[in-house]
Amino acid sequence: MLFSSVTFLLYFFPFVFVLYYLFSFSRPIQNVILLLFSLLFYAWGEPIFVLVMIGSILFNYFCGLGVGSADRKKAKVVLIFNILGNLLVLFVFKYLNFTLENLVGAGLVHFSIAKIALPIGISFFTFQAMSYIIDVYRGTSQALRNPFYLGLYISFFPQLIAGPIVRYNTISEQILYRKETLRKLSVGTNRFVTGLAKKVVIANSMAIVADRTYAMAQSGSIPAMLAWVATIAYTLQIFFDFSAYSDMAIGLGLMFGFQFDENFNYPYISRSITEFWRRWHISLSTWFKDYLYFPLGGSRLRNQDKVVRNLFIVWLATGIWHGASWTFVLWGMFNFALILFERFFDIEKSQKFRFLRHVYTLFAINMAWIFFRSPSISFAGRMISALFGTEGVYSPTAMMFIREYSFVFILAIFFSIPIAKRTNTFLVSDRSKWVRWFFELAYPLAMIVLLAISFAYIMKGSYNPFIYFNF
Amino acid sequence: MKRYFTMKLFSAGLILVAWFTFAIMNLTQNAEGLWNKIEATGHSVTEFTLFPDTFDAFANQDVFSKMSLIETYGFLQKLMLKNEENNFEVVKDTDGKLHYATFADGPNDVKEIVNAVSALNRALFSTESKLTVLMPPDKVLQGVTTFDEALPYSYHNETADRFLEAMLLRGINAIDFRDAILTSGIPPKDIFFDTDHHWTIESNFWAFTHLLEQLNEIYDLDLDPDGFYTDPENYNFITYEKSYLGSMGRKTGVIYAGADDFTVIFPKFETKYRFDAFNPLYEVHSEGRFEDALIIGYPFNIQNFEQSINTDKYFAYLQGNQSIVTIKNELSDGPRVLIIKDSMSVPMTAFLSTVCSEVVLIDPRFYEENIIEYAIQGEFDHVIVSIYPQNLTPEFFDYNTK
Numbered sequence: 001m002l003f004s005s006v007t008f009l010l011y012f013f014p015f016v017f018v019l020y021y022l023f024s025f026s027r028p029i030q031n032v033i034l035l036l037f038s039l040l041f042y043a044w045g046e047p048i049f050v051l052v053m054i055g056s057i058l059f060n061y062f063c064g065l066g067v068g069s070a071d072r073k074k075a076k077v078v079l080i081f082n083i084l085g086n087l088l089v090l091f092v093f094k095y096l097n098f099t100l101e102n103l104v105g106a107g108l109v110h111f112s113i114a115k116i117a118l119p120i121g122i123s124f125f126t127f128q129a130m131s132y133i134i135d136v137y138r139g140t141s142q143a144l145r146n147p148f149y150l151g152l153y154i155s156f157f158p159q160l161i162a163g164p165i166v167r168y169n170t171i172s173e174q175i176l177y178r179k180e181t182l183r184k185l186s187v188g189t190n191r192f193v194t195g196l197a198k199k200v201v202i203a204n205s206m207a208i209v210a211d212r213t214y215a216m217a218q219s220g221s222i223p224a225m226l227a228w229v230a231t232i233a234y235t236l237q238i239f240f241d242f243s244a245y246s247d248m249a250i251g252l253g254l255m256f257g258f259q260f261d262e263n264f265n266y267p268y269i270s271r272s273i274t275e276f277w278r279r280w281h282i283s284l285s286t287w288f289k290d291y292l293y294f295p296l297g298g299s300r301l302r303n304q305d306k307v308v309r310n311l312f313i314v315w316l317a318t319g320i321w322h323g324a325s326w327t328f329v330l331w332g333m334f335n336f337a338l339i340l341f342e343r344f345f346d347i348e349k350s351q352k353f354r355f356l357r358h359v360y361t362l363f364a365i366n367m368a369w370i371f372f373r374s375p376s377i378s379f380a381g382r383m384i385s386a387l388f389g390t391e392g393v394y395s396p397t398a399m400m401f402i403r404e405y406s407f408v409f410i411l412a413i414f415f416s417i418p419i420a421k422r423t424n425t426f427l428v429s430d431r432s433k434w435v436r437w438f439f440e441l442a443y444p445l446a447m448i449v450l451l452a453i454s455f456a457y458i459m460k461g462s463y464n465p466f467i468y469f470n471f
Numbered sequence: 472m473k474r475y476f477t478m479k480l481f482s483a484g485l486i487l488v489a490w491f492t493f494a495i496m497n498l499t500q501n502a503e504g505l506w507n508k509i510e511a512t513g514h515s516v517t518e519f520t521l522f523p524d525t526f527d528a529f530a531n532q533d534v535f536s537k538m539s540l541i542e543t544y545g546f547l548q549k550l551m552l553k554n555e556e557n558n559f560e561v562v563k564d565t566d567g568k569l570h571y572a573t574f575a576d577g578p579n580d581v582k583e584i585v586n587a588v589s590a591l592n593r594a595l596f597s598t599e600s601k602l603t604v605l606m607p608p609d610k611v612l613q614g615v616t617t618f619d620e621a622l623p624y625s626y627h628n629e630t631a632d633r634f635l636e637a638m639l640l641r642g643i644n645a646i647d648f649r650d651a652i653l654t655s656g657i658p659p660k661d662i663f664f665d666t667d668h669h670w671t672i673e674s675n676f677w678a679f680t681h682l683l684e685q686l687n688e689i690y691d692l693d694l695d696p697d698g699f700y701t702d703p704e705n706y707n708f709i710t711y712e713k714s715y716l717g718s719m720g721r722k723t724g725v726i727y728a729g730a731d732d733f734t735v736i737f738p739k740f741e742t743k744y745r746f747d748a749f750n751p752l753y754e755v756h757s758e759g760r761f762e763d764a765l766i767i768g769y770p771f772n773i774q775n776f777e778q779s780i781n782t783d784k785y786f787a788y789l790q791g792n793q794s795i796v797t798i799k800n801e802l803s804d805g806p807r808v809l810i811i812k813d814s815m816s817v818p819m820t821a822f823l824s825t826v827c828s829e830v831v832l833i834d835p836r837f838y839e840e841n842i843i844e845y846a847i848q849g850e851f852d853h854v855i856v857s858i859y860p861q862n863l864t865p866e867f868f869d870y871n872t873k
Contacts, residue, residue, distance in 0.1 A: 189483035400621035
């Protein structure tokens with residue numbers, strides 16, 4: 001089920017919300033309600049895969065009890081067993097077909113298997129489950145005695161299919177002791193509507209341009225203008241799509257009293273790729289940092305070769321996490337190379353060439369998204385070369401897309417910078433009475449208009465792609 | 472800071488009230504219908520793998536105040552000066568007419584459909600029936616319709632050219648309405664509805680007159696020798712201004728597309744008909760004068776404006792696309808005609824029936840029997856294939872695989 005769907009907005013959410021608050025007198029009942037409806041939310045997309053989800057919950061619950069035992073040796077064995085088990089599930093559903101295809105291609109094996117369908121959000125909930133086990137092993141959290149609560153942590157519907165990846169440490173206390181407040185409810189509601197509007201108005205419109213232009217590029221020549229329009233549209237689409245989902249997830253979480261960490265912080269204003277990754281999909285970067293990079297030794301090793309090795313492993317894993325395709329591996333390696341380059345030349349610490357560094361970063365980000373979006377490495381190569389005019393320059397089609405979507409392009413670029421954040425700061429700062437009055441009246445009005453516009457886009461049945469199928 | 476959160480609280484209150492009120496109104500209006508529809512499919516809650524998709528499909532279809540939401544969407548598209556709507560579902564030409572958009576690289580291959588018509592032609596050799604192919608105009612009128620640069624172009628006219636060339640090579644008579652209608656005297660902007668893919672009823676009437684002329688010429692006939700039935704003076708023309716939203720207009724709303732005038736045309740002279748439509752799941756029968764038997768009055772009598780404008784008035788003629796329809800004109804001893812058609816020919820056929828003793832219409836998409844066998848056994852004077860350029864696809868030429 002998508003947040004931006006009629007079923008979610010007009011049936012599922014209002015029902016769950018009302019039911020949840022009707023049982024305000026009992027936290028355990030509220031948690032069970034959230035768990036059951038989270039499973040329903042997941043089952044709605046592909047009912048059979050709810051069994052994978054329940055299996056994952058039970059597997060991690062029992063492993064959690066083992067890992068939480070006083071016997072450290074036993075705990076370590078269970079930890080390793082659990083991590084291998086979680087990775088195995090991920091491998092079977094996400095990477096087995098890809099691995100066999102490559103082995104068959106290389107002539108190393110001579111059999112193939114039927115296509116295995118990918119359970120939506122498997123990478124997200126598997127990483128959350130691993131976070132639980134590792135946190136329990138490290139002693140930073142207690143093992144849960146109640147499987148329903150672990151089930152809720154792993155399957156909680158707001159962040160189930162597209163994150164943010166909530167580390168167990170962040171939420172363990174909240175499962176039982178969270179407090180619903182009017183402040184959380186109000187911030188969460190506004191945040192959800194903002195995310196919904198970002199998704200349906202900006203991300204989905206940019207998706208039309210990106211999907212159409214990429215499809216055209218695959219079947220014909222790619223003049224430079226078309227290549228740039230496709231690339232920029234996708235760069236904007238993926239940001240608004242993903243960050244909008246995070247906004248909606250964080251907002252929904254707040255509406256039920258949960259507080260998740262932020263997942264995006266205006267990544268496109270970065271002046272280096274290193275900074276970009278502190279601002280983009282923060283929950284994933286933090287996960288890899290806490291559970292892979294630091295355990296490998298991180299950057300504090302004297303042996304710089306090992307630092308490079310650690311970075312390589314993390315970026316290889318990041319690439320593979322995103323999808324079973326060589327394009328994702330190459331995308332990970334591209335990021336690895338850029339981050340290495342920036343470390344080597346101390347790009348981040350430099351105070352010079354601020355504008356140029358921004359241009360470089362945006363250019364690199366756009367290139368990276370080409371690998372991410374392309375169906376094959378050869379196509380990505382063609383696309384990148386086309387940016388420099390290898391297949392002609394002028395494209396009337398590109399002009400048509402710019403003409404038709406100019407308003408959304410402007411909106412997207414405008415909201416890629418921290419304009420909303422600065423407006424909030426402006427509002428809470430001590431301004432003149434009239435300015436304050438104006439914003440205090442305009443804000444609720446603007447939010448209601450955003451809700452109405454979002455509903456119009458959704459109920460009309462406008463283009464509403466789901467970008468996370470591969471994740 | 473306190474004021475800031477008060478503002479957010481006020482805003483959240485407004486949002487939740489608006490949102491949940493909408494959800495409750497939607498539930499009140501649609502819940503029963505939704506469950507009935509789901510039950511009708513057999514995909515009940517216990518059908519766990521099928522229920523969610525069925526529920527989503529019907530929930531999307533029936534939304535409270537959907538037309539207002541479509542209008543809002545259309546208004547926003549208009550504000551953004553957009554000529555394409557909803558991922559190129561519909562595009563607007565420079566005159567503001569809506570078109571279904573197709574990203575095509577060139578005309579379609581017509582080999583399969585040409586072979587199908589040739590097979591029909593060969594099968595009719597053993598009968599007295601004469602085969603004629605009609606080519607109604609595409610909404611993209613060549614030399615007239617223009618689009619902003621690079622909006623998708625369908626190549627439907629080029630496909631039609633290929634098809635008619637092949638007909639000529641195979642010796643099959645064809646009547647091309649496309650150029651003729653541009654010299655018909657109907658202003659080009661009035662040939663098609665702005666919001667629908669169909670041509671107007673006035674164009675259909677002209678097509679009937681042109682068809683008679685051409686049939687007389689090609690087959691040396693004497694249909695309507697004194698021009699009585701083709702004289703507009705002998706017909707009532709009733710125009711309902713700004714009363715019609717066509718298939719594309721219903722997707723975009725009135726604000727984006729505007730509304731069309733709709734003219735109903737029916738004979739002033741005495742007529743007596745029997746109309747029978749047969750479909751796999753239902754039948755329709757009516758009789759009486761032209762306007763009673765061949766036109767349904769319901770779309771023109773709806774009081775509610777929103778409902779009225781969204782009702783398909785084009786299909787008031789012959790009740791739209793039916794699997795097979797027989798029209799018996801009890802006051803004529805004219806020819807018996809079989810028309811294998813799409814929706815474009817429906818009103819034209821109604822007018823044609825004034826000079827025929829019987830007209831049978833078959834829609835290849837819905838007719839479940841063998842069309843060639845039916846055409847042979849029917850011993851018709853004329854068999855007409857009338858499929859407009861956009862529908863020159865195998866689906867409309869499946870004559871003998873059933």
